[in-house]
Amino acid sequence: MTLFRHRMLETGKEMAFEAARMALDSAGLERKDVDAVVLGSAPDAFDGFHMKGEQLLDGAGGFRKPYTRVFVGGGTGVFVPIAAWWHVASGLADIVLAVGEEKMSPLQPHPQYAFWTIFDQFLERPLGVTLLWIFALEMRRYMHVYNVSEEDIALVAVKNKANALDHPAAQLPARITVEDVLKSEPICAPVKRLDVSPTSDGAAAVVLASEELARKLTDTPVWITGVGWNVDTTYWTNRDLCYPEYLEKAARMAYKMAHITNPRKEIDFAEVYDPFDYKELHHMEGLLLAGKGEAPKLTREGVTQRDGDLPINPSGGLLGVGNPIAAAGVMKVAEVFWQLRGEAGKRQVKKPVNRGLAQAWGDLMQVGTVVIMER
Amino acid sequence: MTLSKQVALVSMGYSGFSTVTPQLSFKEMMFEAANMAYAQVGIDPRAEVDSFICCEEDLLEGISITDEYMPDQLGGAQRALCTISQDGLNGVVQGYMQITSGIADLVVVESHVKFSNVLSKRDVHSLAMDPYLERPFLDDGIPLAALEMRRYMHENGVSEESVAEVVVKNKRNGLKNPRSSYSARLTLDEVMRSEELWSPLRRSYVAQPADACVVAVLASYAKARSITDYPIWIEGVGWFSESSWIGLRDFSRALYAEGASKMAYKMAKIDNPSKAFDFVEIDDSIAFKELQHLEALGIYPQGKAAEATLKGETKEDGSMPVNPSGGSLSLGNLAETTGLARLLEAFETLKKKDYSKALVQSWRGIPTSTATVVVLGV
Amino acid sequence: MGRLDAGWHGCNNGEVKRLKFAGTPISPEEWRNESVFFKKEEFDLKYAWDTGYAIAKFLEGLKAGKILGVKCNRCERILVPPRMFCEKCFRKVDEWVTLRDTGTVNTFSVSYVNNDASRREKPLVVAVIEIHGASPGMGILHVLGEVEPSRVRVGMQVKAVWKPENERVGAITDIAYFKPIEVM
Numbered sequence: 001m002t003l004f005r006h007r008m009l010e011t012g013k014e015m016a017f018e019a020a021r022m023a024l025d026s027a028g029l030e031r032k033d034v035d036a037v038v039l040g041s042a043p044d045a046f047d048g049f050h051m052k053g054e055q056l057l058d059g060a061g062g063f064r065k066p067y068t069r070v071f072v073g074g075g076t077g078v079f080v081p082i083a084a085w086w087h088v089a090s091g092l093a094d095i096v097l098a099v100g101e102e103k104m105s106p107l108q109p110h111p112q113y114a115f116w117t118i119f120d121q122f123l124e125r126p127l128g129v130t131l132l133w134i135f136a137l138e139m140r141r142y143m144h145v146y147n148v149s150e151e152d153i154a155l156v157a158v159k160n161k162a163n164a165l166d167h168p169a170a171q172l173p174a175r176i177t178v179e180d181v182l183k184s185e186p187i188c189a190p191v192k193r194l195d196v197s198p199t200s201d202g203a204a205a206v207v208l209a210s211e212e213l214a215r216k217l218t219d220t221p222v223w224i225t226g227v228g229w230n231v232d233t234t235y236w237t238n239r240d241l242c243y244p245e246y247l248e249k250a251a252r253m254a255y256k257m258a259h260i261t262n263p264r265k266e267i268d269f270a271e272v273y274d275p276f277d278y279k280e281l282h283h284m285e286g287l288l289l290a291g292k293g294e295a296p297k298l299t300r301e302g303v304t305q306r307d308g309d310l311p312i313n314p315s316g317g318l319l320g321v322g323n324p325i326a327a328a329g330v331m332k333v334a335e336v337f338w339q340l341r342g343e344a345g346k347r348q349v350k351k352p353v354n355r356g357l358a359q360a361w362g363d364l365m366q367v368g369t370v371v372i373m374e375r
Numbered sequence: 376m377t378l379s380k381q382v383a384l385v386s387m388g389y390s391g392f393s394t395v396t397p398q399l400s401f402k403e404m405m406f407e408a409a410n411m412a413y414a415q416v417g418i419d420p421r422a423e424v425d426s427f428i429c430c431e432e433d434l435l436e437g438i439s440i441t442d443e444y445m446p447d448q449l450g451g452a453q454r455a456l457c458t459i460s461q462d463g464l465n466g467v468v469q470g471y472m473q474i475t476s477g478i479a480d481l482v483v484v485e486s487h488v489k490f491s492n493v494l495s496k497r498d499v500h501s502l503a504m505d506p507y508l509e510r511p512f513l514d515d516g517i518p519l520a521a522l523e524m525r526r527y528m529h530e531n532g533v534s535e536e537s538v539a540e541v542v543v544k545n546k547r548n549g550l551k552n553p554r555s556s557y558s559a560r561l562t563l564d565e566v567m568r569s570e571e572l573w574s575p576l577r578r579s580y581v582a583q584p585a586d587a588c589v590v591a592v593l594a595s596y597a598k599a600r601s602i603t604d605y606p607i608w609i610e611g612v613g614w615f616s617e618s619s620w621i622g623l624r625d626f627s628r629a630l631y632a633e634g635a636s637k638m639a640y641k642m643a644k645i646d647n648p649s650k651a652f653d654f655v656e657i658d659d660s661i662a663f664k665e666l667q668h669l670e671a672l673g674i675y676p677q678g679k680a681a682e683a684t685l686k687g688e689t690k691e692d693g694s695m696p697v698n699p700s701g702g703s704l705s706l707g708n709l710a711e712t713t714g715l716a717r718l719l720e721a722f723e724t725l726k727k728k729d730y731s732k733a734l735v736q737s738w739r740g741i742p743t744s745t746a747t748v749v750v751l752g753v
Numbered sequence: 754m755g756r757l758d759a760g761w762h763g764c765n766n767g768e769v770k771r772l773k774f775a776g777t778p779i780s781p782e783e784w785r786n787e788s789v790f791f792k793k794e795e796f797d798l799k800y801a802w803d804t805g806y807a808i809a810k811f812l813e814g815l816k817a818g819k820i821l822g823v824k825c826n827r828c829e830r831i832l833v834p835p836r837m838f839c840e841k842c843f844r845k846v847d848e849w850v851t852l853r854d855t856g857t858v859n860t861f862s863v864s865y866v867n868n869d870a871s872r873r874e875k876p877l878v879v880a881v882i883e884i885h886g887a888s889p890g891m892g893i894l895h896v897l898g899e900v901e902p903s904r905v906r907v908g909m910q911v912k913a914v915w916k917p918e919n920e921r922v923g924a925i926t927d928i929a930y931f932k933p934i935e936v937m
Contacts, residue, residue, distance in 0.1 A: 003776030009789060010777060013619075018775035043439040048796065050434040050502035053460045054743045055619050063623075064634065067616040067745070068469065069460040073440040079457060083469070089476035092612075108793075110870035117439040121800075122808050123834055123925045124894055128868060133879045133894075136862030141881075144860070144907045169774045189863040189902070202776070227478070233452035233840050234444050237881045237892040238832070241860060246453055253455065257478075363443040400805025403837050421843050437800030447840035494799035506792055 001204035001331055004171045004322030007105035008201040012047055013059030016101040019203035019327070020061045023097065027207045027217055034207075035093035037062040039069045039101065040080035042325035042362075045114035046104045060099040060205075073118075074275065074362025075229065075369035076100065077204075077329010082227045082371060084208045094210045100330030101203040111199040118364065120234075132196075136188040138241040138365055139278045143190065145242035146293030148281070150190055154181035155299050156277035157194050160313050163306065164320020166346035169331075171200055171322030181277075197275045197317075202324035204331045222340050225355075226260070226372035228253030236364040247286030247361065247368030254357075254370040255288075263288045267372070268353040269310065269339065271332035273361040274317040280304075283359060284312060286368065307350040314339060314347050329360035329369070336373050379643065379752065382474045383599035383606035384467075384591060387719045388412030391587040392554035392706065395491040401436070404487055404588040406448040412590040413450070416602045418481065420450025424592075425479035427456040430466040430486040430711050434499045437492065449485060449590070462486075463589065464714025464737040464747040468612045470593045480598040484591045486712040490584030503742055509621060516741035517581070519621060521573035524663045526626035528575070530678075533666060535575060537681035539566040541662045542579050544684070545698050548691055549705020554716075556585045558705040580662035585707025589715035591722075607725055610732075610752040611643025617744035624744055629664070632657075632671035632736060635748040640673070643750040648673035653730035654696035656717040658738040658746075660703040669697065672736060672748070699724060713737055714747060725753055807837045810849065812923040818915055820852045820928075822887045830888040852886035854913040855934065859883050859892045863902040878902050882911060882931055898930030910934045 002010070002018045010018070016039070024030065039060045044052040053069025060067070070076065070083045077100045084098035104111040115131035142148060155178060164173035176194060184194035214221040230253065232239065232246035239245075251263070260266045270289060274280040281295035289310060290298050298304055304312035315321055315335040318328050336356035338344040355374040361367060388411030390396075390404045399407065413420055429445045438444060442458035445451065459466055463486030470482035493499060500515035513519050527533065543566055549558030561579075569579035599606040615634030617624055624630070636648065645651045655674060659665035669680040674695060683689060689697035700706065700720035709716050714737030721733045731753045739745045779789055804812065807823070811834060814821035823846040824831050825839035831850055838845050861880035865873055878900065881892040897905060898914065911931040921927040 005778035086476040090472035112870040116868040130868035141860035231456040403805040450843040452840040
């Protein structure tokens with residue numbers, strides 16, 4: 001992966017190249033060994049490109065190769081490896097390069113503006129809706145239904161930003177307190193500045209191989225044993241936002257494939273999508289890693305710390321490392337990979353781990369994408 | 376079950392196929408097309424479909440993160456749905472892989488376009504170019520097609536008459552196709568007197584925009600056998616991209632189509648493509664491309680497609696029917712829906728006549744060099 | 754099954770090869786001072802979306818000062834915003850229903866920023882409002898007015914404040930905002 005920063009000099013193509021090159025190098029492979037390339041990148045509106053996938057293909061290693069771009073909003077980052085998985089599992093490809101790239105900085109005056117166009121053109125855009133509204137509305141609902149305080153939620157931001165101090169590519173690592181979060185500038189109540197992850201530029205890539213080749217290429221392959229994805233109805237105002245049903249469905253799809261019946265016990269740690277701090281709690285529950293309304297308690301008790309029983313976001317998550325949408329999801333997959341191989345350096349979780357999960361989320365509170373990996 | 380019969384195309388539905396569709400929003404168009412496809416094989420998408428794949432580009436929708444607006448009208452709410460930014464035919468390839476990977480038995484692939492709603496077509500298309508090196512010269516991409524056409528004609532000794540003949544043939548083929556918006560009975564002369572946009576490209580050589588939605592249902596062998604008596608087998612798939620850098624391409628041939636077809640032919644065990652197919656539905660969104668694609672796909676040797684066209688071999692009643700549907704020149708330029716629209720034509724034609732094998736190829740259009748190929752067998 | 758192998762380490766030798774993380778960050782100052790090479794372009798992409806049958810009727814209803822919903826006889830839900838088909842049952846809806854123009858606040862937020870991230874002059878209260886007459890949980894997005902942001906509560910009863918008839922055009926903004934109903 002590349003560094004994640006608010007604005008980088010490199011173009012999207014160049015970032016995709018850096019990440020793809022690094023992935024190939026670490027696998028000891030060359031581009032000629034790659035059978036197909038899958039790229040993920042979120043809205044074209046950020047970059048100001050139409051058919052962004054075509055523009056990026058050379059950087060991603062897709063030159064004169066079978067190449068496809070997949071796109072499920074914020075869920076893209078974890079969806080790219082899923083698409084790459086079916087390329088390999090179908091038997092059509094043995095080695096697939098999966099790249100997540102995002103360049104949000106080109107949009108002026110602020111990348112935030114592009115999110116206005118994700119809303120319904122008749123019923124929502126005329127109200128001047130911003131992406132922050134929908135998060136704030138969901139956060140409030142979650143807090144109301146399960147009686148969760150802003151302090152509980154702030155603990156997640158504190159944890160993740162601290163975890164990010166040990167991530168070499170991180171954009172906003174910091175040692176902050178709950179008080180810092182509560183006092184930070186209100187953006188869209190109850191969302192405050194330190195509750196939100198930044199917009200970023202960055203890219204990340206992973207290489208997938210079929211079983212036979214994997215064993216030849218490395219002594220410690222990490223297997224993808226479960227994949228799941230699910231999109232809920234467009235009508236987000238008709239859903240109770242306190243619980244992500246679509247994520248539970250995506251998780252169950254993955255758990256079924258991986259033969260997991262008790263996720264809380266069978267998943268050792270997870271990289272859960274945290275564009276906002278409350279989202280980590282919301283998603284933990286959707287993933288059935290905590291009961292409904294129970295995630296804040298687990299966080300308070302330190303269960304989700306790196307030395308806890310169920311480490312969540314040991315990488316530092318989006319809050320700490322940054323949020324170049326599609327790349328962030330791939331970053332999470334990469335983190336699970338490194339953790340399972342014991343290669344996460346200072347971020348390595350204390351307990352021995354055999355099975356991890358990476359999850360991303362996106363759209364109008366709609367998409368859940370889940371990947372389960374094991375040694 | 377043999378390798379060539381792992382995945383079948385069991386039904387297809389459509390809506391629109393006209394220059395404007397004011398009575399239906401894109402969601403309603405999708406609902407109509409999906410219902411048609413599901414009714415043909417009596418399936419309930421809520422209970423039976425494992426995965427939905429939508430093929431669109433944000434900037435042609437005027438919506439960012441298009442997949443947000445896809446689930447409900449396909450029956451995909453709270454189901455495994457995704458969007459790919461690729462041609463609809465590539466969606467079929469992704470669906471094929473989902474089925475052969477074992478994760479799905481029934482997959483729905485959809486694509487739609489409402490060009491009539493895109494007022495800033497020119498600007499949208501110009502945004503597909505590199506901003507520093509290409510956009511200042513290549514406007515909305517049409518000049519690029521002209522540059523390529525000239526080089527192709529020069530290297531292969533192709534006359535303008537043969538390009539114009541493609542237009543005459545396809546527009547005439549479209550006359551009996553109810554889905555065609557732009558069919559016409561034209562003479563060679565009329566076609567060649569059409570306004571020159573960027574020499575040597577004339578207005579008549581470029582397919583005009585239209586609105587449409589097409590839905591395809593793919594099934595695994597066992598599922599296909601249980602829901603239809605007439606599955607069309609997907610015997611081979613391939614897809615390939617050259618480069619986004621225009622300067623790196625070889626304009627004399629469509630390398631991207633060649634690459635895609637090699638992969639598909641290998642899978643479908645086709646040694647001699649010039650003899651293997653009863654008909655082919657290939658991209659003709661810019662008339663000279665039909666000739667270039669025929670050669671890249673191995674239907675004719677390099678430089679020989681023009682001659683064959685002038686001789687009438689590629690007519691509907693010729694020895695190698697090419698685009699009997701009327702192609703994009705008749706159906707209209709349907710952006711990412713083009714591949715599925717052609718698949719629909721091939722699907723219907725294979726069932727109607729005593730044919731056994733067809734080739735469908737799509738190209739993503741200017742300024743891309745990306746193609747997908749599917750081999751269908753009865 | 755697939756496998757992941759990415760980043761950081763070499764393969765079989767197990768030796769830790771610390772690879773450099775590429776990327777050249779540009780600081781806000783460098784950006785403002787234009788010390789890096791860039792190109793500015795502005796595009797105004799215009800679209801004219803066909804509303805289709807369902808939304809057209811809904812907007813007509815708004816112009817006439819009414820909030821319309823639709824009913825699916827199979828799941829017996831009354832849906833708003835209206836749509837041509839029920840997404841749960843995947844079938845066409847059966848009839849149109851006139852709903853009340855009052856509702857319950859399902860969730861709300863106070864926005865201090867515009868959609869381009871600039872600060873607002875005055876905070877805006879936005880909410881998902883469950884419309885009375887529709888099935889429970891059927892909300893629409895709108896804004897609240899005539900209320901102190903600090904006094905808004907989940908569960909608050911609100912009523913639509915319509916623009917005068919001659920100013921209504923058939924848009925969601927024909928309702929200017931929702932305001933709290935006095936507690937009886």
